[in-house]
Amino acid sequence: MIGTRRALLWVALAIPAALMIQRFVSGEALAMDLYHPSGEMAVRLMILALLPGPLADALGHSRFLRGWLTIRRNFGVAAFLYALLHLVFYVLDMRMIAAMLDEVVIPGIWTGWLALVLMLVPAAISSDRAMRWLGRRWKSWQRLVYPAFLLALIHWLLLDWQWGPALVHLAPLGLAWTLRFALRRRKSLSRSIA
Amino acid sequence: MTFRQNAKRSALAAAAFAALGLAVPAQADGDVTCNAGPQKAWQKMSKLKKKAWLEEWELLKMQVEGDCYEVYARTKEGQSIEAFFHPVTLKKLVVFRRGQEIYRADGFTG
Numbered sequence: 001m002i003g004t005r006r007a008l009l010w011v012a013l014a015i016p017a018a019l020m021i022q023r024f025v026s027g028e029a030l031a032m033d034l035y036h037p038s039g040e041m042a043v044r045l046m047i048l049a050l051l052p053g054p055l056a057d058a059l060g061h062s063r064f065l066r067g068w069l070t071i072r073r074n075f076g077v078a079a080f081l082y083a084l085l086h087l088v089f090y091v092l093d094m095r096m097i098a099a100m101l102d103e104v105v106i107p108g109i110w111t112g113w114l115a116l117v118l119m120l121v122p123a124a125i126s127s128d129r130a131m132r133w134l135g136r137r138w139k140s141w142q143r144l145v146y147p148a149f150l151l152a153l154i155h156w157l158l159l160d161w162q163w164g165p166a167l168v169h170l171a172p173l174g175l176a177w178t179l180r181f182a183l184r185r186r187k188s189l190s191r192s193i194a
Numbered sequence: 195m196t197f198r199q200n201a202k203r204s205a206l207a208a209a210a211f212a213a214l215g216l217a218v219p220a221q222a223d224g225d226v227t228c229n230a231g232p233q234k235a236w237q238k239m240s241k242l243k244k245k246a247w248l249e250e251w252e253l254l255k256m257q258v259e260g261d262c263y264e265v266y267a268r269t270k271e272g273q274s275i276e277a278f279f280h281p282v283t284l285k286k287l288v289v290f291r292r293g294q295e296i297y298r299a300d301g302f303t304g
Contacts, residue, residue, distance in 0.1 A: 033255075093274065099272030099274075102272070103273070106293070
């Protein structure tokens with residue numbers, strides 16, 4: 001049962017990628033037209049992976065949040081795969097390794113590379129086996145997603161110079177973390193009074 | 195995580211952001227305005243093909259962006275660029291490469 005559900009989840013996660021690839025293959029979109037959809041998808045999936053933690057901490061483990069927490073790793077891995085697709089479109093657009101190396105020094109570009117490299121670690125250790133093997137250290141390695149997420153937003157901002165989208169994507173996590181700290185503080189305060 | 199570790203991490207993060215800020219030179223802007231006036235007086239966008247050819251660019255895409263013509267192209271060195279042209283005079287006004295301004299026509303402030 002869990003296997004089927006997981007398969008369905010992955011089918012759903014793969015649909016946007018399939019549409020992007022289809023648009024590229026049919027010639028409807030250039031590789032450069034697909035930077036935005038693939039990158040945005042990666043960022044949104046990172047948010048889906050990062051949100052349930054602080055939310056569950058703040059609001060308690062409701063059934064919905066428990067369910068979300070059990071599938072969050074899938075969102076994280078999917079985010080990494082969309083980031084890889086983003087890279088594939090970049091390579092298809094640039095065509096030459098020399099041209100890619102030439103622009104690595106541009107802040108808008110190296111921030112993207114670094115975000116991808118940082119995501120590589122959490123993605124590589126996403127399996128149950130790696131989780132068991134690493135024990136408590138697993139979580140600290142997974143936290144690399146936070147700098148990766150911030151770098152991805154900076155990468156976006158430095159290329160587009162539009163504050164709106166970056167802030168919109170920062171808002172959900174900002175709110176969840178504020179909630180986490182506010183409610184946690186209240187809890188510890190009431191405990192100390194009692 | 196102890197408070198000290200936390201503070202250390204925050205300081206590192208702040209330093210990283212500051213370094214990044216210093217590393218960003220002349221900033222491109224998302225909205226270029228060309229003050230092009232009514233569209234009736236605009237020249238045909240297809241005329242930009244010749245302009246791109248003269249620059250030795252490989253033309254990827256042309257579109258209207260705000261009141262400017264925008265050209266996506268690759269230079270002969272393989273650099274990916276975005277160039278804005280005035281729709282009436284077809285003058286090259288400003289060129290961006292990956293979010294950085296690499297050319298601006300004299301006196302153009304839009």
